[in-house]
Amino acid sequence: MRKLAKRSVASAVVLLLAVLATACGRVAVGGVAVSQMTEDQKAQAKQNFEQATGVMMDGTYNDLQTMTPVTLKKEDMIDLSPQWEEYESYVAEYGPLTKAKFEEAYVYGTDWVTTGRLTFENGVRELSIKFNKKGQLLDLFFYTPADIDEETYTLPESVEEFDIVLGEDSQYPIDGKLTVPKNAGDMESLAGVVLVGGVGANDMDMSGGNTKAYRDIAWGLAERGIAVLRFNKRVNQYPEAWDLENPIAENLTVDFEIVEDAVKASEYLKGLPYVDADQVYLLGHTTGGILAPRIDQAGGDFAGYIMLATTSRPWYQAAYDQILNYGLAGLTDDQLQIMISMKSDEKKRIEKKLDTMDEEELLEDNLLGMPAIYWKDMNSMDYTQMLIDEQKPVLFLQGEEDYQIIAEVDFEQWKEVMKDCDFAQFKSYPELNHLFVKSEGCYKGSAKEYDIPNHVPEEVMSDIAAFIEENGK
Numbered sequence: 001m002r003k004l005a006k007r008s009v010a011s012a013v014v015l016l017l018a019v020l021a022t023a024c025g026r027v028a029v030g031g032v033a034v035s036q037m038t039e040d041q042k043a044q045a046k047q048n049f050e051q052a053t054g055v056m057m058d059g060t061y062n063d064l065q066t067m068t069p070v071t072l073k074k075e076d077m078i079d080l081s082p083q084w085e086e087y088e089s090y091v092a093e094y095g096p097l098t099k100a101k102f103e104e105a106y107v108y109g110t111d112w113v114t115t116g117r118l119t120f121e122n123g124v125r126e127l128s129i130k131f132n133k134k135g136q137l138l139d140l141f142f143y144t145p146a147d148i149d150e151e152t153y154t155l156p157e158s159v160e161e162f163d164i165v166l167g168e169d170s171q172y173p174i175d176g177k178l179t180v181p182k183n184a185g186d187m188e189s190l191a192g193v194v195l196v197g198g199v200g201a202n203d204m205d206m207s208g209g210n211t212k213a214y215r216d217i218a219w220g221l222a223e224r225g226i227a228v229l230r231f232n233k234r235v236n237q238y239p240e241a242w243d244l245e246n247p248i249a250e251n252l253t254v255d256f257e258i259v260e261d262a263v264k265a266s267e268y269l270k271g272l273p274y275v276d277a278d279q280v281y282l283l284g285h286t287t288g289g290i291l292a293p294r295i296d297q298a299g300g301d302f303a304g305y306i307m308l309a310t311t312s313r314p315w316y317q318a319a320y321d322q323i324l325n326y327g328l329a330g331l332t333d334d335q336l337q338i339m340i341s342m343k344s345d346e347k348k349r350i351e352k353k354l355d356t357m358d359e360e361e362l363l364e365d366n367l368l369g370m371p372a373i374y375w376k377d378m379n380s381m382d383y384t385q386m387l388i389d390e391q392k393p394v395l396f397l398q399g400e401e402d403y404q405i406i407a408e409v410d411f412e413q414w415k416e417v418m419k420d421c422d423f424a425q426f427k428s429y430p431e432l433n434h435l436f437v438k439s440e441g442c443y444k445g446s447a448k449e450y451d452i453p454n455h456v457p458e459e460v461m462s463d464i465a466a467f468i469e470e471n472g473k
Contacts, residue, residue: 032108032109032326032443032445032446033107033108033109033326033446034106034107034108034443034446034447034448035106035107036106036107037105037106037107037112041105041107041112042105044135045105045112045114045131046102046105046114048112048114048129048131048135049100049102049105049114049116049129050100050102051067052064052067052129052137052140053097053100053116053118053127053129054100055067056087056097056100056118057096057097057100061080061081061084064080064084064137065080067136067137068080068136068137068138069132069134069136069138078137078138078139080137080139080140083139083140083141083142086142087140087142090118090120090123090125090142091120093123094120094121094122094123094124095120095121095122095123096120096121097118097119097120098119098120098121099118099119100116100117100118100119100127101116101117101119102114102116103115103116103117104116106448108130108442108443108446108448110132110133111130111131111132111133111138112130112131112132112133113128113129113130113131113442113443113448114128114129114131115127115128115129117145118142124145124148125142125143125144125145126142126143126144126145126146127140127141127142127143128140128141128143128441128442128443129141129442130442139442140442141440141441141442143441143452143453144453145453146210146451146453149210149453150453153453153455155219156219156222156223157182158181158182158222158223159179159180159181159182159219159222159223160179160180160181160182160183160184160222161177161178161179161180161218161222162177162178162180163175163176163177164176164177164178164229164231164268166231166261166264166265166268167261167264172234172237172238172241172261174231174232174234174237174261174264175204175231175232175237176204176229176230176231176232176265177204177218177229177230177231178227178228178229178268178269178272179218179219179221179222179227179228179229179230180222180227180228180274181222181223181225181226181227184227184274185273185274186274187274188273188274188276189274189275189276189279190225190226190227190274190275190276190279191225191226191227191275191276191279191280191281191303191468191469191472192226192227192228192229192269192270192272192275192276192279192280192281193221193226193227193228193229193280193281193282193283193306193464193468194228194229194230194262194265194266194269194280194281194282194283194300194302195214195217195218195228195229195230195231195283195284195288196258196262196265196282196283196284196285196288196289196291196292196295197214197232197233197236197258197284197285197288198284198285198286198287198288198289198308198309199286199287200233201233201235201236201239201242202232202233202236203232203233203236204230204231204232205230206285206435208435208447208450209447209448209449209450209451209452210450210451210452210453211435211437211450211452211453211454211455213285213435213436213437213456214230214285215230216455216456216461217283217436217456217460217461217464218230220456220458220460220461221461221464221465223461224461224462224465225465226465226468227269227272227274227275229265229268229269231261231265233257233258233261234256234257234258234260234261235257241256242257244366244370244371247363247371247373249359249362249363249373252363252370252371252373252374252377253373253374253377254287254291254294254374254377254378255298255377258287258288258291258295259291259294259295259298260298262282262288262291262295262300263295263298263299263300266280266282266295266299266300266301266302267299276472278303279303279468279472280302280303281302281303281304281305281306281468282295282296282300282302282304282305282306283305283306283308283464284305284306284307284308284310285308285309285310286308286309286310286311286405287315289305289306289307289308289309289310290307290310290311290315290383291383292305292307292383292387293381293383293386293387293390294381294383294386296390296392297386302392303392303393303471303472304392304393304394304395304467304468304471305387305392305393305394305395306394306395306397306464306467307394307395307396307397307414308397308398308436309397309398309399309402309404309405309434309436310396310405310410310414311405311410311413311414312384312410312413312414312417313410313413314378314379315378316347316350316351316367316368316375316378316379317347318405318410319368319369320343320346320347320368321409322404323343323368323369324340324343325403326403328340328343343368346366346367346368347367347368349365349367349372350367350368350372350375350379353372354372354375354376354379355376357372357376359373362376384417388417388418388421391421391423392423393423393424393425393467393471394418394421394423394424394425395424395425395426395427395463395464395467396411396414396418396424396425396426396427397427397428397429397436397460397463397464398410398411398426398427398428398429399428399429399431399432399433399434399435399436399439400428400429400430400431400432401430401431401432401433401439401444401445402432402433402434403433403434403445403446404434405434407428411426411428414426425467427463429457429459429460432457432460433449433450435450435456436456436457436460437450437452437454437455437456437457438454438457440452440454
């Protein structure tokens with residue numbers, strides 16, 4: 001087992017990124033730059049929040065409307081009447097507003113967003129308010145607080161869930177959950193789905209903020225008579241094994257990251273007496289879907305695939321685009337040119353230099369956020385061609401409000417690549433984001449919108465279940 005000390009190149013990149021982020025005081029968290037406020041800004045934002053909620057508590061709609069920017073053009077006016085009507089509906093349901101507690105504030109693009117909790121006589125809501133830098137009111141968005149959602153969004157009565165462990169006797173046993181229709185043990189020939197996490201150290205629920213997409217999908221499919229297994233990614237449960245500052249060569253592969261545990265999950269599900277081993281499918285998000293043919297050939301042996309937010313391009317190309325599209329937001333022009341040049345050079349090295357690097361270079365050279373050795377392994381197979389050659393049923397799903405995997409680019413390219421493949425189906429959802437929940441709120445278009453505890457809509461689970469039923473005939 002080869003292990004190196006801290007990599008000088010990687011450390012330099014990390015240091016430069018930290019310096020640049022500190023210099024401009026901004027960090028890009030999504031399609032729109034979201035950054036920390038100074039103490040003075042936060043104090044002003046808190047005052048703005050308290051002024052607006054004070055009007056809600058003691059004033060009228062007209063009083064609130066006067067806080068919006070003044071404009072001579074009617075079409076440019078901000079109409080807060082829908083939000084006021086929503087607020088009045090909560091007053092009617094919960095009683096009068098008794099308290100508004102400021103919680104946090106961030107700079108969002110060129111605006112400010114504040115969030116706090118509204119306490120009514122018999123209920124609570126979370127409220128985000130968007131202001132411009134003059135303190136003028138731009139938008140309000142009400143939603144269920146995450147703790148309340150967690151209490152009320154519970155396992156359906158028709159479903160059972162069990163804790164399981166994959167590879168219990170292995171070096172890296174992995175926690176997971178098996179979700180099945182109630183009394184599944186009395187059934188036979190159930191279809192099954194293995195949920196495979198994508199980019200990042202995802203837990204079994206694929207949690208992002210207060211969104212838990214894989215939990216929602218597991219519950220929804222089980223309600224429709226399908227057995228579902230989801231599991232933590234190994235790099236989530238054992239982060240010390242994925243130490244990019246002190247890399248271990250044999251751990252920096254997609255087999256270690258994803259493939260091996262996904263195969264174990266397939267074997268586990270197929271071993272259940274009430275599951276039809278010939279009707280077990282893989283559902284994967286981003287790289288969890290891209291790697292589906294590799295997982296299949298490594299022993300997963302699936303009946304078909306459901307691909308969420310994937311791309312037919314080599315993954316490093318999508319990663320590079322994501323860095324340029326939103327990962328460099330907030331830098332000055334000079335800083336931006338430096339970083340674009342660096343990232344462009346890293347992309348070229350992935351394209352042209354991997355085969356010429358020795359083991360030390362592969363471990364030390366950080367390219368687009370990962371050691372070169374990882375990219376060499378990721379690029380070792382043509383996953384799109386494997387998918388075409390296998391000719392297994394595949395359903396491509398895409399949120400049209402996804403700012404990370406772009407529908408107009410990646411989803412449309414899938415359609416072109418698979419146009420002669422009658423085993424491929426496509427469905428996109430106009431309002432859904434990267435995690436397949438509704439894209440909305442004052443942080444819309446950034447990772448902060450995942451703080452809203454939204455849920456994967458029933459339509460998505462119904463489409464997946466229909467695809468499985470159609471191909472099981």
